[in-house]
Amino acid sequence: MAHSTQAAEPQHVLTGEPGRHHEAELAHHFDSVEQQTEVTTLGMWVFLVTEILFFGGLFTAYMVYRSLNPHAFAQGSHHLDVLLGGINTAVLIMSSLTMALAVRAAQLEDRGTLRAMLFFTILLGFTFLGIKAVEYTDKFLHHLVPGPHFHFEGAVSRAVEIFYSLYFVMTGLHAAHMVIGAAMMILLFVQSGRHAFTGRFKSRVEIFGLYWHFVDIVWIFLFPLLYLLGRH
16 A cells, blocks of 8 residues: 655754755754754854964064064054054954844844844944055065065174064954955855844854854954054
8 A cells, every 4th residue: 555644854953044044044954953052152152262272372472572572563563554443443343243133133033133243243344454465565665574675774683684574473363364354254144145134044044143242352452552652
């Protein structure tokens, strides 16, 4: 006798909105959506702790060399554009606000606000990178990039070159993290147009938001260390 029973739809698969892509809400190795969310959030926090250790090593190296060459580091910082650095600081603070509003919109399932806030976050991120590119170009034009073409008048030229070596390493790695963060935001923006507001998608917005806030906080420490210390 032919069996006409139809296999039941697994409970962990959500159909989403009409016309949207189906999304698996719960991975097979988790017992509940709540557990999955907690584990993925914990994973991001663990990753951010390793990033703190990474940047912490760079900050420590900077402070050690600065304590050995305070006058030279002060002279080197005088050639950084405080105005552009300050604008970039304001840009990142605004991007943290738009990212927080995007997370809130995802929680409220407000698709329009979510996409708008993600768009502004992406725009502010690329604004930061554009201003940083202008600063880097200026350093190339004035031969302040460490290497065979580095030129700085005075007896502290070697120590100033160390300052700019740390400047380019620290800000360059921060800019690389910004590029990764911008790619995450673009991915979220694309997904926000077609995904249902499942627990998994909301969790993704929150986790990417944590990363974005971390990158912003790193700059809050970089700006005074590189641009403001010794300006008097």
